[in-house]
Amino acid sequence: MTDSGMEQTIIETAERLFVERGYALTSTTDIAREVGCNQSLINYYFRSKEKLFQAIFEKNAIIFFSLVKEPLEKNIPFLEKIRILAESHFQILLQHAKVPFFILNEIGTNPKQMEAIKSIAKQSLHAIIPVLEHELAVEIAEGRVRNTTLFDILLSMASLNLGVFLFPPILENIMDLGDADVRSLLQQRGKEHARILVTSLLP
Amino acid sequence: MTDSGMEQTIIETAERLFVERGYALTSTTDIAREVGCNQSLINYYFRSKEKLFQAIFEKNAIIFFSLVKEPLEKNIPFLEKIRILAESHFQILLQHAKVPFFILNEIGTNPKQMEAIKSIAKQSLHAIIPVLEHELAVEIAEGRVRNTTLFDILLSMASLNLGVFLFPPILENIMDLGDADVRSLLQQRGKEHARILVTSLLP
Amino acid sequence: MTDSGMEQTIIETAERLFVERGYALTSTTDIAREVGCNQSLINYYFRSKEKLFQAIFEKNAIIFFSLVKEPLEKNIPFLEKIRILAESHFQILLQHAKVPFFILNEIGTNPKQMEAIKSIAKQSLHAIIPVLEHELAVEIAEGRVRNTTLFDILLSMASLNLGVFLFPPILENIMDLGDADVRSLLQQRGKEHARILVTSLLP
Amino acid sequence: MTDSGMEQTIIETAERLFVERGYALTSTTDIAREVGCNQSLINYYFRSKEKLFQAIFEKNAIIFFSLVKEPLEKNIPFLEKIRILAESHFQILLQHAKVPFFILNEIGTNPKQMEAIKSIAKQSLHAIIPVLEHELAVEIAEGRVRNTTLFDILLSMASLNLGVFLFPPILENIMDLGDADVRSLLQQRGKEHARILVTSLLP
DNA sequence: TATGAATGAGTCTTCATTCAT
DNA sequence: TATGAATGAAGACTCATTCAT
Known part of the structure; x- marks a missing residue:
């Protein structure tokens, strides 16, 4: 993880998990655990699980x-x-x-x-x-x-x-x-x- | 509804909902509400959501x-x-x-x-x-x-x-x-x- | 608490707390703690904090x-x-x-x-x-x-x-x-x- | 905004919001957003939400x-x-x-x-x-x-x-x-x- | 057979605060 | 002086499940 690449890491991890398991079966807790960060950080960067997902969904x-x-x-x-x-x-x-x-x-x-x-x-x-x-x-x-x-x-x-x-x-x-x-x-x-x-x- | 009508109704309703929405997005509460029965009844008959699902999944x-x-x-x-x-x-x-x-x-x-x-x-x-x-x-x-x-x-x-x-x-x-x-x-x-x-x- | 007067106890406790501290400063956790029950029970009986509150508010x-x-x-x-x-x-x-x-x-x-x-x-x-x-x-x-x-x-x-x-x-x-x-x-x-x-x- | 304009702006905005919505319903996030400054700045100047509030409360x-x-x-x-x-x-x-x-x-x-x-x-x-x-x-x-x-x-x-x-x-x-x-x-x-x-x- | 009561784990989210810069 | 990153605690709510009846 480079100079605070947290945001990027979250997106990438989220994409991997969302694509693998789908929205419903991927909890923000899962993502945080995998990223190795506090769960609030996800909300800090993306405001909500849905917003994070939407970006990923549309890209795909x-x-x-x-x-x-x-x-x-x-x-x-x-x-x-x-x-x-x-x-x-x-x-x-x-x-x-x-x-x-x-x-x-x-x-x-x-x-x-x-x-x-x-x-x-x-x-x-x-x-x-x-x-x-x-x-x-x-x-x-x-x-x-x-x-x-x-x-x-x-x-x-x-x-x-x-x-x-x-x-x-x-x-x-x-x-x-x-x-x-x-x-x-x-x-x-x-x-x-x-x-x-x-x-x-x-x- | 005949003798074991309830059990049958539950299976049928569950099948409809599971097939429509998938396992993750179908709650036993949903099923119970749609069937019009107590939520516990589902567990009474099928022991767990997963067991109920499994039968339906395999049939399909x-x-x-x-x-x-x-x-x-x-x-x-x-x-x-x-x-x-x-x-x-x-x-x-x-x-x-x-x-x-x-x-x-x-x-x-x-x-x-x-x-x-x-x-x-x-x-x-x-x-x-x-x-x-x-x-x-x-x-x-x-x-x-x-x-x-x-x-x-x-x-x-x-x-x-x-x-x-x-x-x-x-x-x-x-x-x-x-x-x-x-x-x-x-x-x-x-x-x-x-x-x-x-x-x-x-x- | 009489024969499962839980629902009643919750209402009464909630009323006391809501009236004393107001909606925003009364958490369902507070109510549950005071009642001595699981916090989910409040949702079980009243569906949401707001619904519980509304009844009490209108009564008052x-x-x-x-x-x-x-x-x-x-x-x-x-x-x-x-x-x-x-x-x-x-x-x-x-x-x-x-x-x-x-x-x-x-x-x-x-x-x-x-x-x-x-x-x-x-x-x-x-x-x-x-x-x-x-x-x-x-x-x-x-x-x-x-x-x-x-x-x-x-x-x-x-x-x-x-x-x-x-x-x-x-x-x-x-x-x-x-x-x-x-x-x-x-x-x-x-x-x-x-x-x-x-x-x-x-x- | 003059030299210590920020501090003053924060106080004024906080006062408006606190008076309008009360302590409990006014978040430091709200204040920061309205002021257009970083959320940390509020803590930097006033140490805590409560201290900021206290000054305002007493003035009023x-x-x-x-x-x-x-x-x-x-x-x-x-x-x-x-x-x-x-x-x-x-x-x-x-x-x-x-x-x-x-x-x-x-x-x-x-x-x-x-x-x-x-x-x-x-x-x-x-x-x-x-x-x-x-x-x-x-x-x-x-x-x-x-x-x-x-x-x-x-x-x-x-x-x-x-x-x-x-x-x-x-x-x-x-x-x-x-x-x-x-x-x-x-x-x-x-x-x-x-x-x-x-x-x-x-x- | 069937039910209502009750629980505990888990979900998303908000918030005040701290820290390094 | 000012900021963005990060955290931990707390909040409301959902859900599957268990238990006594």
Whole structure:
């Protein structure tokens, strides 16, 4: 802990615990114990458990809704864009494996969070959706893509990609695989998902 | 309310609340209030909140791992079986829309539940996996299915199907769609998933 | 403490402490300690400190606004009514010497209490004010009472009577009188107040 | 803010808040926030919340016990002195409308304050009481004033005058009068009180 | 079978105060 | 003179559980 990095330490510890156990099951006492500080200090810096949580939640919500790291290049065929999108989304999740569970959990657990998420989601998605929607219409019209909706495509993509990060703890256990085994099995799933998606879009 | 009507009512109410809000956010006080009985009665019948919960959790875990309602007929081509499996799984979830979130949540939140789940999962899956695994090997060998693993297939299936029941609350909100709209959009996803899966398996 | 008179004991102890020290300075821990019970028990019976307080506050507010024990007889001259009223009010306060301070304190301290008091006050006063107002008008018109308002009369009465119960603790101290001395000095103030009031009303 | 401007600002702000809300309901945090300074600064200057309060309390206690701004002229008839006293007391209160409630509240709430007040009260009153007491005896002996005690007279005076500043918040509410209405009703009460007092002293 | 009373541990929060700088 | 960090005690409240009936 550097020159009074307490505030930072608290945030980091809180993030770890919140993401691991969720809001309800993480007490400020837990955080303080782990940080090694007085419990009041948490309130001193963040005023309330909820305020501390909210900052962390929103930071992770942004990750949750990140589809790409850099904007998609324009002059790329539609299906190629979908493939890039899927892989990129997968890579982002790979770096934040626990985030999907955390966000899903908190949203399901506290409906109030839906509100907090709305603008984050829109901001993330509206950069990408209108363009794709238009391109998809063209592709369908010209017979290069089977008749479907962008909503369906994105839902499939999200499902495939997120599934990999939601179910593994279960899979590890029921398949008696080690953490490492599962991880390596999953590494290749990113490309596989992209392939599944693109294949499913061919007429 | 019949003879042991109370006990039953408590279980049912508890199930509803636990599935809706999760273990941590459901207090025995809540349950008692909703049931309209004394708070002690819950402990009288079930010894502890945790024991009451455990029964309910395991019941729902069984649902969560149910892939089919009836055993698959034997003399059906492999790909057809996969199609049936996917659709059947989807239909089961459709009847228990809140279960996936509940189970995932509880597992992620309380690692102890992994243990409880292991045998349930194995029992469900081992009825089906060895056969399919063998058939898949044959199909691949004979060039009718591209080279892949059953693990991959089932993970894709689970991801696609469960995604539909995990994300809609989010989708509803960020897309400003009504509950009904989303529901109807999803109805057709069952067959779509089967199609995606099967397509993705073709060589 | 009779057959589980806990609830009653709590109310009584709480009333004593609240009246003595006020809401802010009485902790539920204090009450529990004095009662000799677990602190949770207070919440068990009354849900919250505030609810426990509110009942007590309103009970005392009713006393605070009680001017007469029995309705005034009709066929009594106006000035005689005022005299009876003043003496009656004084007697009521004599039996609840600490109430005025308590009520004044809580109102001044928590503006929200004004709302709680409104209806109590109106109920108490509106039984008596309209009649007196009309009679006063007649008396003035016929020259038997000097020109004034009922508001002034009642404010004078309240001031004189309540003053006796608000300042004595101070008087006791600065005059180095014993509690008993002051008390006896005050006993006679009831009639004195009535006299002052009536005298002041003569033309 | 001049050299020691902070210290002064803190005192002034503290006084305003303490008088408005009382000791118990005013936190040093509140004061610091309102002043716009660090919370520690209050402790730095005044060692403790209580010491800060004590100075303020005593200053206001002096006001509370002030009966006259200038010493009464000697060669004035007794009843005229009483009249002047009453009006003068009323005028002082008019300039410090919130003080009576504050002092009464703190005394009733914290018995320790009685001690602090004793000498202040004595100092204020003993400048005036012995003389008046002697003059009253003469007046009574010569039949110009009815038989009473100075204690009674001063208590009546204090009651009438202080009542005006203690009850208005209540009156405003239960009579549905505006702040301004009540204020104007009360403006004239000063002279009225003097009249009531003097009248009540005539034989 | 069913209940109300009672408890103890734990949660979040507020607050006055202290300390090093 | 002035500050931010940190603390410990206390406050109200919730909750699962136990006990006697």
